[in-house]
Amino acid sequence: MNVQLTEKIEIIFKSTLELICEKGFHGTPMSQIAKQSDVAIGTIYHYFPSKDNLIIELFCYCKQKINNYIFSDWDSTLSYKSRFFIVMRKFCAFYLENTDMFSFMEQFHNSPYLEISRNSWEKNLNEENNIMAFLYEGMRIAELRNINIYILTSSCIGIATSFAKKVIYGPLEFTDENLNEMIEIIWNGVKQQN
Amino acid sequence: MNVQLTEKIEIIFKSTLELICEKGFHGTPMSQIAKQSDVAIGTIYHYFPSKDNLIIELFCYCKQKINNYIFSDWDSTLSYKSRFFIVMRKFCAFYLENTDMFSFMEQFHNSPYLEISRNSWEKNLNEENNIMAFLYEGMRIAELRNINIYILTSSCIGIATSFAKKVIYGPLEFTDENLNEMIEIIWNGVKQQN
DNA sequence: TGTAACCGAATGAACGTTCAATTGACAGAA
DNA sequence: TTCTGTCAATTGAACGTTCATTCGGTTACA
Numbered sequence: 001m002n003v004q005l006t007e008k009i010e011i012i013f014k015s016t017l018e019l020i021c022e023k024g025f026h027g028t029p030m031s032q033i034a035k036q037s038d039v040a041i042g043t044i045y046h047y048f049p050s051k052d053n054l055i056i057e058l059f060c061y062c063k064q065k066i067n068n069y070i071f072s073d074w075d076s077t078l079s080y081k082s083r084f085f086i087v088m089r090k091f092c093a094f095y096l097e098n099t100d101m102f103s104f105m106e107q108f109h110n111s112p113y114l115e116i117s118r119n120s121w122e123k124n125l126n127e128e129n130n131i132m133a134f135l136y137e138g139m140r141i142a143e144l145r146n147i148n149i150y151i152l153t154s155s156c157i158g159i160a161t162s163f164a165k166k167v168i169y170g171p172l173e174f175t176d177e178n179l180n181e182m183i184e185i186i187w188n189g190v191k192q193q194n
Numbered sequence: 195m196n197v198q199l200t201e202k203i204e205i206i207f208k209s210t211l212e213l214i215c216e217k218g219f220h221g222t223p224m225s226q227i228a229k230q231s232d233v234a235i236g237t238i239y240h241y242f243p244s245k246d247n248l249i250i251e252l253f254c255y256c257k258q259k260i261n262n263y264i265f266s267d268w269d270s271t272l273s274y275k276s277r278f279f280i281v282m283r284k285f286c287a288f289y290l291e292n293t294d295m296f297s298f299m300e301q302f303h304n305s306p307y308l309e310i311s312r313n314s315w316e317k318n319l320n321e322e323n324n325i326m327a328f329l330y331e332g333m334r335i336a337e338l339r340n341i342n343i344y345i346l347t348s349s350c351i352g353i354a355t356s357f358a359k360k361v362i363y364g365p366l367e368f369t370d371e372n373l374n375e376m377i378e379i380i381w382n383g384v385k386q387q388n
Numbered sequence: 389t390g391t392a393a394c395c396g397a398a399t400g401a402a403c404g405t406t407c408a409a410t411t412g413a414c415a416g417a418a
Numbered sequence: 419t420t421c422t423g424t425c426a427a428t429t430g431a432a433c434g435t436t437c438a439t440t441c442g443g444t445t446a447c448a
Contacts, residue, residue: 008427024306026220029403040429041405051404103304110300112218114363150366151357151376158356162348169308172344182345189383202393223437234395235439241393245438 003057009047012037013058017100025055025107056117059108062101069094071130080143081187087134088160088183095164096174102164128153144190152190159186197251203241206231207252211294219249219301250311253302256295263288265324274337275381281328282354282377289358290368296358322347338384346384353380 003009015036019028030051034041048054070090078086095102108114132153138144144152163182166172197203209230213222224245228235242248264284272280289296302308326347332338338346357376360366 022306025218026403027306030405031403034430042407042430043428045405046427106304107301110297110304112216112221147375147379148366148372150360150364151372151379154356154360154364154366155353155376155379158352158354158359159349160352162352162355163345165352166344166348170344170348172342172348178342178345181341182349185341185345185349185383186379187383188387189379189381193382220437224439225437228396236395236441237393239439240395 003047005061008037008039008043012039012044012047012054013061016054016058017104020055020107021100021103025111025113052113052116055108055113059105059113059117062105065098065101066091066094067130080138080141081191083134084138084143084187085180085183087131088156088186089179091131091157091160092164092167092174092179092182095161096167099168102168106161106165128157131157138190142192145192147190155190156186197241199255202231202233202237206233206238206241206248207255210248210252211298214249214301215294215297219305219307246307246310249302249307253299253307253311256299259292259295260285260288261324274332274335275385277328278332278337278381279374279377281325282350282380283373285325285351285354286358286361286368286373286376289355290361293362296362300355300359322351325351332384336386339386341384349384350380 012033016028016033019032019036030041030044033054034044037044044054048057070087075083132149135144135152135156136149139146139149139152159182163172163179167174167178172178206227210222210227213226213230216222224235224238227248228238231238238248242251264281269277326343329338329346329350330343333340333343333346353376357366357373361368361372366372
């Protein structure tokens with residue numbers, strides 16, 4: 001993140017999220033973002049050199065948000081399995097409480113923006129990296145099977161993302177029961193078999 | 195699908211896929227699609243009433259392709275587990291042999307086009323529905339645990355999609371070993387525990 | 389001879405971006 | 419306290435470009 005967060009910037013982010021969620025990247029002109037933010041177009045260009053840059057900065061902002069959310073109140077005294085369930089649960093909960101961000105990030109992840117922005121990422125802030133470290137730990141202490149780390153990470157995130165999508169756009173209800181059912185599937189898949 | 199497939203239309207589809215994969219929906223103007231297809235702009239409008247319609251028709255075309263691919267050479271004498279592995283393997287193989295389609299469909303799935311096109315879908319051609327039926331069968335014959343069908347479907351597809359993404363964009367190699375490792379995760383997760 | 393396929397210059401609207409002008413906040417001088 | 423200079427913040431009309439779409443005409447062929 002290269003911009004300092006101010007109230008004004010947060011409003012611009014919020015409006016951009018709402019509009020992109022509803023209309024997509026290219027269905028949301030800068031003029032509309034300005035209008036919805038109650039700000040002049042010039043003001044947006046005062047903070048962001050271009051629309052592309054605004055979108056990339058917004059992406060970084062979202063990654064930080066979810067990362068902070070998942071790993072806040074971290075209790076390392078809990079069993080690994082408990083923590084695994086918490087991580088997965090929080091991952092879903094965040095996106096289901098912030099569907100704008102979910103929609104935006106999914107669009108971003110599947111657009112050429114990802115390539116454009118790859119260089120400017122601080123890899124350490126990658127939302128996946130904390131999760132990856134946590135899964136690594138699971139293998140090290142033999143709670144998880146010994147699996148290629150990329151397969152392991154993408155499996156956990158993939159299943160959770162796809163669950164969230166089914167809840168947001170589809171016919172699935174967001175209940176504890178459904179959530180736990182999904183997490184149990186992946187837990188059974190990756191846990192150390194005994 | 196509302197258009198008859200002709201050689202010319204397949205060329206237009208192919209060019210559109212390539213361009214959208216590289217540049218995204220709105221980075222690919224009709225003029226470029228025409229140029230790459232070696233066809234006049236007017237010709238495209240002869241077959242498709244609008245750019246949006248072209249994209250939606252292309253989406254339907256892709257869904258049919260993958261569906262035919264997965265369920266061709268279907269051998270119902272094989273064990274359920276074998277067929278499960280084949281479906282998952284073919285799902286990944288198709289997208290990894292057709293990365294243009296993968297990129298396009300992922301973009302489509304996460305764009306407002308999805309909503310626009312929902313009404314015009316024949317639900318039966320939904321790529322997921324054949325897979326859903328196959329998973330249903332697995333539960334009926336007690337090869338799979340009794341799980342909410344939407345959770346089950348989205349888990350299997352989510353994990354495979356996410357695997358394909360890691361191979362295409364990321365650091366994961368597409369080897370039989372990796373593929374099997376991924377499928378075993380989800381199989382362990384959903385199979386009837388004994 | 390009629391019709392479907394095909395062509396591409398022209399059109400007009402929409403959009404990202406610029407920039408000259410204005411306002412507001414505030415530090416230091418008087 | 420008042421005045422003044424400075425600079426960041428803000429404004430939005432205007433600009434130039436790009437793009438989807440149109441349409442009048444041409445070709446292929448049945």
